Amino acid sequence: MADLTTDFVGIRSPNPFWLASAPPTDKEYNVRRAFEAGWGGVVWKTLGAEGPPVVNVNGPRYGAIYGPDRRLMGLNNIELITDRPLETNLEEMARVKADYPDRALIASIMVPCEEAAWKAILPRVAETGADGIELNFGCPHGMAERGMGSAVGQVPEYIEMVTRWCKTYYDRPVIVKLTPNITDIRMPARAALNGGADAVSLINTINSITSVDLDRMAPEPTIDGKGTHGGYCGPAVRPIAMNMVAEIARDPETRDLPISGIGGITTWRDAAEFIALGCGNVQVCTAAMTYGFRVVEEMTAGLSAWMDEKGYASVAEVSGRAVPNVTDWQYLNLNYVTKARIDQDLCIKCGRCYAACEDTSHQAIAMEPGRTFEVIDAECVACNLCVDVCPVEDCITMTRLEPGETDPRTGRVVPAEPGNWTQHPNNPAATAAE
Amino acid sequence: MTDPLTPGLAAGRLSPEEIEGNFADLHAPLGPRDAAVAADRCYFCYDAPCIAACPTEIDIPLFIRQIAGGRPEEAAKTIFDQNILGGMCARVCPTEDLCEGSCVRETSEGKPVEIGLLQRYATDSLMRRQGHPYNRADETGKTVAVVGAGPAGMACAHRLAMRGHRVTLYDAATKPGGLNEFGIAAYKSTGDFAQTEADWIMQIGGISFEGGKALGRELSLEELAESFDAVFVGVGLAGVNALAAEGAEKDGVTDAVRYIAELRQSTDLASLPVGRNIVVIGGGMTAIDAAVQTKLLGAENVTIAYRRGRDRMGASVYEQDLAASKGVRIICNVQPVEIHGNGAAAEIELEYTADTGDGLRGTGERLRLPADQIFKAIGQTMTLDSGLELEGGRISVDAKYRTSMEKVWAGGDCVAPGDDLTVWGAAQGRDAAEDMHAALMGVPEASTRAVIAEAARGIDAPPHGHAPHPDMPG
Incomplete structure (x- = not known):
């Protein structure tokens, strides 16, 4: 059995699955049950400064996007940080950590961008025995209007400044949670690193309006006829999150910065993909909010079985394995020539590949009598759209032309050696002839 | 209530509640949620085979997409534009032989998109609304x-x-x-x-x-x-074809279509007399309908006797399975020889048949079944x-x-x-x-053919895979 134990910036947990800072981790009752269900760690729902806690709306807090059969694909929320008193949260955290010493317990914090505010709360958190802190620079709604959350995460200088304060007044690991509501994720990640962060976690939620009520003409969730943008999460955001993780993992400046991956992780495979792109562990929220805490059982069992199959002994061995293969477009091999191939035995003759190719791509599929669909190699640019729209897995595949073969589309012989845009004759800045 | 084992024709073999339950909708109609799930399974095939398989060429993928988009009434318009009897067709079409039989999901997984039920969902929702969706053109005077x-x-x-x-x-x-x-x-x-x-x-x-x-x-x-x-x-x-068997004039020998019509017009099914032992002669839809409905009325034994092999039966495999699921026995390769009974039918004597290639021949081997009600369902003229x-x-x-x-x-x-x-x-x-x-x-005559995408490429042909119905004139 593969060892799922992880050591993330010195924080040990029995598996790489942590519950992200969110409603599921708002109180002792939930967190104890999460640990009993098998979660490796939790990031406690974000704490605010001492004093009267924030208040939440009393109408709906969530909006959703659905896939087939009302499968929840994306969730949007306008909930703020914890609305319970700081003292209550701290007492509960201390009790839970004492009872579950082998699990990771991280305190998420969001206080005003003033040194005194951070200096005041950090010792209180340290007293709970929490394993580390996560700086919530991510929430894009509500708190951002008050100069916190993503309002900080969108300004690299602030990230660096606050991170430095935390490293000054707190002696355990500091994880900086990044907002995706920026143009280049590498900038905030570099700022966190420069401020001394032990790790970054990403992504927080994406600013969004999930739907519009066309009768009330108001965005959802609607509160008395009005709505506001909320934070979007769930399976729909996963591709965005993975790109941002990979960008940080392959950036020469931040490549050694540990990453806790977040964004729509629902199954073991999702987690494995994040880990392959450079994450040391992952955080989950929407899957638990949709299906309950027990989803972790599928995640741990699946990841462990897959690692056994592949011969990976530890999560650390998997971490970052795919990063060297994430590159810039200009380095992709233009001499790699493929053609779509339709397996006639698997084809169910729906014609979707044909409609897609004929109407929107390269007119490279012919419809023959009897609804037989054939690829026209002389037209096929190997775009993959037919593969993507085909309802039958593996019915259409991309087959590589061997070096020496002639591509019927271009009339050119496929070269044996790779060649990319940097060397291409059409590129005015080409470094070498093809 | 009559004792279900009463011989001869008797009404009320089952309680009115049981009969009501037996004659409820064969397939419960879809609700909005079932319809959304069912509609989502449609692949929106290119010049879809289901359209070609529909005698009225309803644009099935389009109406299903309209259901998926939450507009069942517009879906119904798509249906009624081609077939004003779309509501009844949704209930009675042998979809397993038509649209659903040609659905690519039937080919690939044996589970077609539930086109019939979706069509019913759409047409019901429009028909429930007050008013008729079509306007008349100006009076022509014709x-x-x-x-x-x-x-x-x-x-x-x-x-x-x-x-x-x-x-x-x-x-x-x-x-x-x-x-x-x-x-x-x-x-x-x-x-x-x-x-x-x-x-x-x-x-x-x-x-x-x-x-x-x-x-x-x-x-x-x-x-x-x-x-x-x-x-x-x-x-x-x-006209109903005559039964070539001795004793065919005895009481209890009835035309299936007449009995079915009587059943359909009955306001109290519990008062409709039905036999205890029923034999239906024939192999088409009428035979199935007579057999299943008499079984549902409380007949103890119902047997369909068909003279050829099962593959030659006019009733679809789906209908045959439906009959079997209700407890109807189907015996193939038998033909009626004689109906026994003193005035009223009591037994039917059948002879096994063999298809020799140049006609159906009796093999000489016979069997007798108790039969107090015998239905002729051997075709109409x-x-x-x-x-x-x-x-x-x-x-x-x-x-x-x-x-x-x-x-x-x-x-x-x-x-x-x-x-x-x-x-x-x-x-x-x-x-x-x-x-x-x-x-x-x-x-000029307005075309009633389905709009197909191929026409956009200048190919004015039925969808590929469309086999013109052999029985369809032209």
């Missing part, structure tokens, strides 16, 4: 007689009325519907749907119904052709002597449903050779109406 208010006649009358003609719709029965009203199994058309639908179709206006008038009785084709600008003949097959040219015992028509007589068109079960389905009647009545309209007004 009058048309439509004889036979079954599927073909109603489809024809509706299309003609829509085009602005004034239609008189005749039927031998006192109410419209034809086989939808008198022939379809009760559990396929619950809640008096056939009448609801007929009334709804008439709401277009311009159609006056005259019941109790039959061709060859109160009406003559010559007179109709004289007094109307055009005539459409859409009559049914009134046209009894109408109209003077129209016939082909295979039915009215001969050309590709535009014109008969040998000027001004007279025909469609539905009475034309040669037919497939005897509601949906074929609906297609033929509609297409005949368009040709009548074109002829009456001297305008």
Whole structure:
């Protein structure tokens, strides 16, 4: 059995699955049950400064996007940080950590961008025995209007400044949670690193309006006829999150910065993909909010079985394995020539590949009598759209032309050696002839 | 309640509650949530095979997409544009042989998109709404007689009325519907749907119904052709083939179609007499309908006896399975020889048959089954002597449903050779109406063919894979 134990910036947990800072981790009752269900760690729902806690709306807090059969694909929320008193949260955290010493317990914090505010709360958190802190620079709604959350995460200088304060007044690991509501994720990640962060976690939620009520003409969730943008999460955001993780993992400046991956992780495979792109562990929220805490059982069992199959002994061995293969477009091999191939035995003759190719791509599929669909190699640019729209897995595949073969589309012989845009004759800045 | 084991014909073999339960909807209608899930399974195939498989060429992927988009009433319009009897067809079409049978998901996983149920969901939602969705064109001043208010006649009358003609719709029965009203199994058309639908179709206006008038009785084709600008003949097959067995005249030997009509018109099924041991002779849909419904009324043993092999049965495999699931036994390769009994049928003697290649032969081996009620379901024939040219015992028509007589068109079960389905009647009545309209007004005929994407490439052909129906004229 593969060892799922992880050591993330010195924080040990029995598996790489942590519950992200969110409603599921708002109180002792939930967190104890999460640990009993098998979660490796939790990031406690974000704490605010001492004093009267924030208040939440009393109408709906969530909006959703659905896939087939009302499968929840994306969730949007306008909930703020914890609305319970700081003292209550701290007492509960201390009790839970004492009872579950082998699990990771991280305190998420969001206080005003003033040194005194951070200096005041950090010792209180340290007293709970929490394993580390996560700086919530991510929430894009509500708190951002008050100069916190993503309002900080969108300004690299602030990230660096606050991170430095935390490293000054707190002696355990500091994880900086990044907002995706920026143009280049590498900038905030570099700022966190420069401020001394032990790790970054990403992504927080994406600013969004999930739907519009066309009768009330108001965005959802609607509160008395009005709505506001909320934070979007769930399976729909996963591709965005993975790109941002990979960008940080392959950036020469931040490549050694540990990453806790977040964004729509629902199954073991999702987690494995994040880990392959450079994450040391992952955080989950929407899957638990949709299906309950027990989803972790599928995640741990699946990841462990897959690692056994592949011969990976530890999560650390998997971490970052795919990063060297994430590159810039200009380095992709233009001499790699493929053609779509339709397996006639698997084809169910729906014609979707044909409609897609004929109407929107390269007119490279012919419809023959009897609804037989054939690829026209002389037209096929190997775009993959037919593969993507085909309802039958593996019915259409991309087959590589061997070096020496002639591509019927271009009339050119496929070269044996790779060649990319940097060397291409059409590129005015080409470094070498093809 | 009668003891279910009472021999002979007896009413009330089951309690009224049991009978009511037995005759409830065969398939419960879909709710909005089931419909959304079912609709989502449609792949929106390119020039979809299901369209080609539908005699009325309904744009099935489009209407399913409209359901998925939360607009079932627009979906219904897509259906009714092609087939005004879309509501009944959703209930009675042998979809396993038509749209669903050609669904690519049937091919790939044996589970087609539930097109029939989705069509019912859409059509029900529009028909529940008050009012009729089509407007009549301006009055043309032309009058048309439509004889036979079954599927073909109603489809024809509706299309003609829509085009602005004034239609008189005749039927031998006192109410419209034809086989939808008198022939379809009760559990396929619950809640008096056939009448609801007929009334709804008439709401277009311009159609006056005259019941109790039959061709060859109160009406003559010559007179109709004289007094109307055009005539459409859409009559049914009134004759029932005779049983070639000794004792076929005994009490308890009945026409299946007559019994089914009686059952459909009954207001209290518990009062309808039914045998304890029933044998149905035949292998088509009528045989299945008679067998299943008598079983549901409480008959103890129901057997379908068919003279050829199972693969030759007219009833679809789905219908055969339905019968089996209700406890009906199907015996193939047997033919009736004699009906025994003292005045009333008590037993039937059957002989096994072998198909020798040059005809069916008795093998000499016989079996006897207790039988106090025996149904003949061995096909119907046209009894109408109209003077129209016939082909295979039915009215001969050309590709535009014109008969040998000027001004007279025909469609539905009475034309040669037919497939005897509601949906074929609906297609033929509609297409005949368009040709009548074109002829009456001297305008080009409007196409009723499905809009296919291939046409955009200048290929004016039916969808690939469309095999023109062998029985479809033209």
